[in-house]
Amino acid sequence: MDTGYATVDVDTSLVSAADRIDYWSVHSRMNQGDMRLGFASPQQFAGTMRVQRGAGFQLVDATADAVDYIRTRRQALCDEYGTALLIISHGADIVISHRDNEIGVPCGRLGLLDMGRPLSVSIPAGTRVWAVGVPGEYVPRDTFRDDTPRLLGAERGSTAAVLALSRTISDHSGSLSGHEFAEISARSMELLNLALHTSSRAEQSQSAALAHTARSYIAERSSDPRLTPDSVAVHLGCSRRKLEYSLRSIGASAPARLIADTRAERAYRRLTDTQENASISEIAYASGFDALSTFHRSFARRFGRSPTEVRRRQQRSP
Template identity: 35%
Template sequence: MERAMSAKTWSTDSVRAREGLSFWRDAVCEAVLNVVPEAPGETFRASLSGQAFGLLRFAAFSSTGHFIVREKGHVNRASDDHYLISLQQRGSSGLEQGGDPYWLAPGEVGIVDGTRPFRVRFPSAVSRLLAVVPRQRIEARAPWLRRGPSRKVAASSPYVDLVRRHLVELASGSLDAHQAELLTDNLCNLLALATAPQGPVEDMPSATQTEAIMAYCRARLSDLTLNPRAVAAQFGISLRTLHLRFEQTGASFGRWLLESRLQECRRILSDPAQHGRTISEIAYAAGFGDLSHFSKAFRARFGEAPRDLRKGH
């Protein structure tokens, strides 16, 4: 397992104003990719925090307006064989690589091929989250991205919200190496789902197919009728294939569904903002039709009753 680099921070406030842009270039090159930033004449300010786990790199930054250029000469094939995935949090970003330029607004996600030149423009103050992931790791699940232009993940995709959540966690600076590896695998599967050409699910790689099934089920935890046969029919696969996909994760469909529902209840019970909801309301909303069964399963899984966990928060 790769050891983590401690989260590191950079800020142009730590250097003289005339050194800000060169300082920023060094920071971005170390934490993200080798690029050249350029800024208008007015005062430039920026800050960045980043963390690395071997070939994985994650960062969050905020800055005043500027733009970034990556030319052929900036690409080191040995170390830059990555995709750059970005989540816009504030302001807008104009991206250009191969195809038509496009803009990212807050909440939108873009994918850029790090082995090819690109330009990113920030016309005003901006905040973004970044994940730098090895090419092979993504293309094993999404081969259609290979050598394609930079692209925006469709806002209409049912998976884009999960992509956002994973990027927020990965750029938080609070993960250990094991957590980062697991979340990156999930992120790659979600990106494959969100960018896949229209086609039958059975044509997807098995890991991508499994993530599609799980994402569908997570969005429907409250459905008391959720069962293997209905899910298999939804995806046009056999019941045997559905069970095989879950066996490959180390859990049956029923065990995975119970764990997902329990974790959802635990998350809500631990949130002080949700204290206005009753325990029975939370259990029913997560798909438990029997409160007694929920209480027993919760205690068996977490070693305490739901009300005791809530008291601790």
Template identity: 30%
Template sequence: MTWRERTDFWSEHVTSYQGRMDYGYPPTDDFRAGIICQRTDIYQLSMFWSDTIKYARTASQVRHDPGEDYRFLLPVAGELVLRQGDQEVRLTPGAGCFLTFAAPFEMLQDASLRALIMSIPAREVNTRLNRSSPLTAGLDLTSGLGRVVGDMLTGLHEERDTLTGGRFDAVSDRLVELLCMLAAGDDRPTAPGHLDEVEAVVRRYIREHAADPDMTGTTMAQALGWSLRQVQLALHHAGTTPRELIGEERLRLVRDRLRAPVYRHMTITELAYASGFSSASALSTAFRRRFGISPREMRHAGPQPM
């Protein structure tokens, strides 16, 4: 196959998956590329790689081949540059972004690029973010919620041969929810549905880390990849605060441990420290205020529910 045949095949191949674009190939004697795709009627996830190339979607192509759906791009090797409107984003492994096909753009990649690209219906993004989004600045997928999202995305690709279409869509639904949480910054409106999602994730995180004595609203927000303001807003919507929720979960943890035979060897002081409290007296005061009896009295009462 000649260079022209290979590049023509690649252009047609990518167009069939992604929509009409222009392709700029360097003047070389060879061109190599590949793509692995999994898709249903709702979502599509592809791993692609190629030699250096420039993709461009023009205003004319947007008019004649409308495509409002989003693409989420995540390099796993190499680098790519995206330009849309007056924004430019340079992506390397660990950074991803949303790209809309409803507006012109340019994408330049080097020959070392290997990246995941997920096609997402526009309604799934616009409804959650309460807006129509052009190119979104690079999202950090190296820690907190971002790392969870990145692991889910790569895992979804790696397990493509073991997932049914229904399971692929179910995982994709949850993945898009988390991506939108990650993309929702302080300068963007927060829809009620998003507040509920934030609250659910925050509650789960606090429950799982209640015993950490260093956990605060700030450290918890950082671990999840959100701002403290977002977390406070979501919990205020639910009638509580980070401090109150952390305290409540620690008290529940102590109560459950007081009733469990496996913790009977621990003193009240040891239970206090092991459950995130600064002292036995701090535990006793908060515990009596919450449950009406002291930790020692609950332990002696046995496993009966309150």
């Protein structure tokens, strides 16, 4: 799967002093959406950042002189940056706010902002910051019900794990594959959701209903080789991540695994049917597999033996 993973390095020392604040501002807006930046010392400003993004996830690792990032109501309404922004400090306290509701984010804690509201982020000089984009499906609807940013501590296992996974992404920047970046980011967001959210019964019911609909649709269409996790999500009118989250909420496998297992089970039923005369390869393709190697691998993983072994055992049975 092509995640579009890419890294971008920004270093103000590579441009003239006169261009540095514009250079920093352009990249900041590319990362976090439209906003106004205020610089304490614009003539002497210096900063570096490394951006990793792919599969709808993004982590910005930045260290710079003092900057205020301000997002107005108009910018929040007109911009499609995303749902939330996670701020993690590795130095002095960072001050974040929604309008007049202001909180401090000490070193090692997590601050969460709603990108759909007016907000500000004030970062002292020399403070290293991770800014993580949070897609909407990981943010419970009532997270910002009192119009106040959220502050999360590392005393909970889920938030400590978010910190650890964010550090992994940052430390291994440049050596991660796109798939690794996407998978680690997704796990981090799921843990953030866990820290934020105790699901209501209604929300649990909605996720379960979506998951059961997905399972039924996969069972019905699994013989079609064009069936993929993305096509299932499109049919159900949800994102792929929402589909994965809903299936996980009922203890089901991820979509790709569920499709492969359903196809393998379809093939198993035919291989153990004493009236079945089709060859193994014919059964594989008829079950929805587009390659024999994929069929044999999926079948062995699901049943612990090869299709040939299953058929021979059935033929030996009285």
